[in-house]
Amino acid sequence: MSNARAILKGVGVTKLFGGLRAVEDVDFQVEEGEVFGLIGPNGAGKTTLLNLISGIYPLSRGEISFCDHRLNGLKAHQIAHLGIGRAFQIVRAFEGLSVMENVLVGHLFGSPKSRNVRKGLSEVEKVLAFVKLEAKKKFRTSETTIGDKKRMELARALAMHPKLLLLDEVMAGLNHREIDELMDVIRAINHMGITIVMIEHVMKAVMGVCKRIMVLHHGRRIALGTPMEIANNQDVIKSYLGERFSQLNLK
């Protein structure tokens, strides 16, 4: 683990919205090839941190670097071209495009050299098959279920050929069977060599998939470690997981 290369690195990452400290002095390192979990109560600054990484908000202080590129000051599309794909928490499908076309957008623009629509479509078929969505490829996104939309988000990010995938609560709103299926998909993506940073409230998924987990609370990092360490961390139990979880888990 110590000889793995850090693919994403944050030093003193801070985001202020006026007087509100959404993210404050957070340091982290994501190693190449790992699944890195990001948990914490609502409003802890998890999504803000992802927004800082993908360039939606500019940093107030600190520095984020990805594969030796400083991300500070880069626009969202430049960061996407470096190889960071993103699935949103609240599904942001492109209305008016079919499921397949949505994924195609990820493929066409994710890397600067794939602007051919016809070639792209056959590539997209493979990605859709991978997330088991090929049966609904012609559907309008408004006609699909929430589970399908989440898969579509994932497929769209995956079609960008990212080195790093940012997943924002892809499990939310899914039933148990769907969660299990999606966990397998995420593991398979990771096996392909793609590093993953995932925000998740579904503890089963976080504990089952992540190699390391960072816990945010009120914008600050309160813990960072393996799932076992996190599950037994008193601060985390107090602020987020609750007593019952640690008892269940320690059994």
Next chain:
Amino acid sequence: MSERESRRRRLYVYIGLAVFALLVVAPFFLRGYWVRVLTNMFMFAILAESVNIIAGYCGYLALGNMLFFGMGSYIVAVLMVKLGLPFFPAFIAAGLGSCVFSVLVGLPILRLKSQYFLTGTVGLMKLLEEIVRNITFTGGGQGLTLPIFPGGPQAANIFFYFCMFGLMMAVVGATLFISKSHLGYAFLSIKSDEQAASVMGINPTPYKTIAWAISALFTGMTGGLYAYWMSYIDPVEAFQIAPSIKMYLMMTLGGSATVIGPVLGAFFVEFISELVWGRFLEIHFLILGLILVLVVIFAPKGLIGFVGKRFKLSDYLKGIRQNRV
């Protein structure tokens, strides 16, 4: 399924070719009046399609798009009257001038969103109108009189008919190309969610600028052609807000973000307008408004939504349910 689809596609191609052939021979058989009506329809089809590229595909509601129309018509007028250039170079200059101008103003103004962009374009149009009105080089408030097309009214009818027709085919071709290429996907993504689009690797600025530049190119050329056709142009005629609104009516009616929808919409509105206008001058806008309301309620995707579908009442009731306030 796919066989039926391809058969249907072939049918559309045949219909398209038949209409094309009909329109090519039509001016040799119709009376001058109807040739001019058709030319007018083509003109609005070009304008509606141009708006469709920036507003329908890219989601930027350029209500003041007629500013390029005015600009194109003034470029042609000034070049022909003041510099004595022949029509075709002036016509090309009208397109290119509008295109370049759209890029120059687009870079700052396309940063505005939704209604702010809309207002900005209208402001820009009024600004140009005032400039044109107040400098003598453009003839001031009196306007400019262009040279009349040589060869008599019959030849003029045919000439402008085919110029408009050719330009319409060009803009439809351009839209078809856009819809099939990565440009179309970029435009639609920007329209739907600009921020998500940029996270997917789309740099919105160049794409928005390209969309508006294409729109301006065709609108400007149309304006130039119109000025020569009417052989007179003044600031009020060149920079009108009413045709801008009509273009949106046509686009929405026919089906925005589709290739052929705005053309259908333009033909439909102009045809109805022509029929109604002669008989009920006072209420003809009322009737057009009523048609628009009905279409928006029953077929929010526009007239093109009817094509290739069997009539099912439940579909239209669904339209009402989804679109009621």
